[in-house]
Amino acid sequence: xxxxxxxxxxVETVTGTTVVTFVESSLLSEEVIQEVGxxxxxxxxxxxxxxxxxxxxxxxxxxxxxxxxxxKLNKKVTRANGRLKLCGFAPTLRExxxxxxxxxxxxxxxxxxxxxxxx
Numbered sequence: 001x002x003x004x005x006x007x008x009x010x011v012e013t014v015t016g017t018t019v020v021t022f023v024e025s026s027l028l029s030e031e032v033i034q035e036v037g038x039x040x041x042x043x044x045x046x047x048x049x050x051x052x053x054x055x056x057x058x059x060x061x062x063x064x065x066x067x068x069x070x071x072k073l074n075k076k077v078t079r080a081n082g083r084l085k086l087c088g089f090a091p092t093l094r095e096x097x098x099x100x101x102x103x104x105x106x107x108x109x110x111x112x113x114x115x116x117x118x119x
Contacts, residue, residue, distance in 0.1 A: 027062035037069035050082025057088030
């Protein structure tokens with residue numbers, strides 16, 4: 001019998017926007033990254049959430065594979081005529097987005113409230 005999928009995300013609605021906070025401080029294992037990707041996709045495909053804010057304030061380490069999951073999620077949100085924003089990165093993680101030029105693809109904010117104010 002397979003293990004139940006762990007919830008790696010805390011999801012809440014704030015003024016019409018689905019705010020997703022990562023529960024884990026480390027997004028490194030292939031299994032966790034796949035589960036996170038599935039849970040994020042489900043928010044758009046199954047639950048119809050098209051205004052998403054992903055809060056990374058708890059995340060200290062992440063694999064580059066999570067970037068692929070975020071790019072896929074961005075495509076899903078865009079196809080659904082929605083908006084995806086990211087916030088709360090530690091300086092070292094924010095630098096990863098700058099170096100990979102993903103800061104041009106994603107709207108990235110320092111904190112959750114600022115991102116919510118810009119929806």
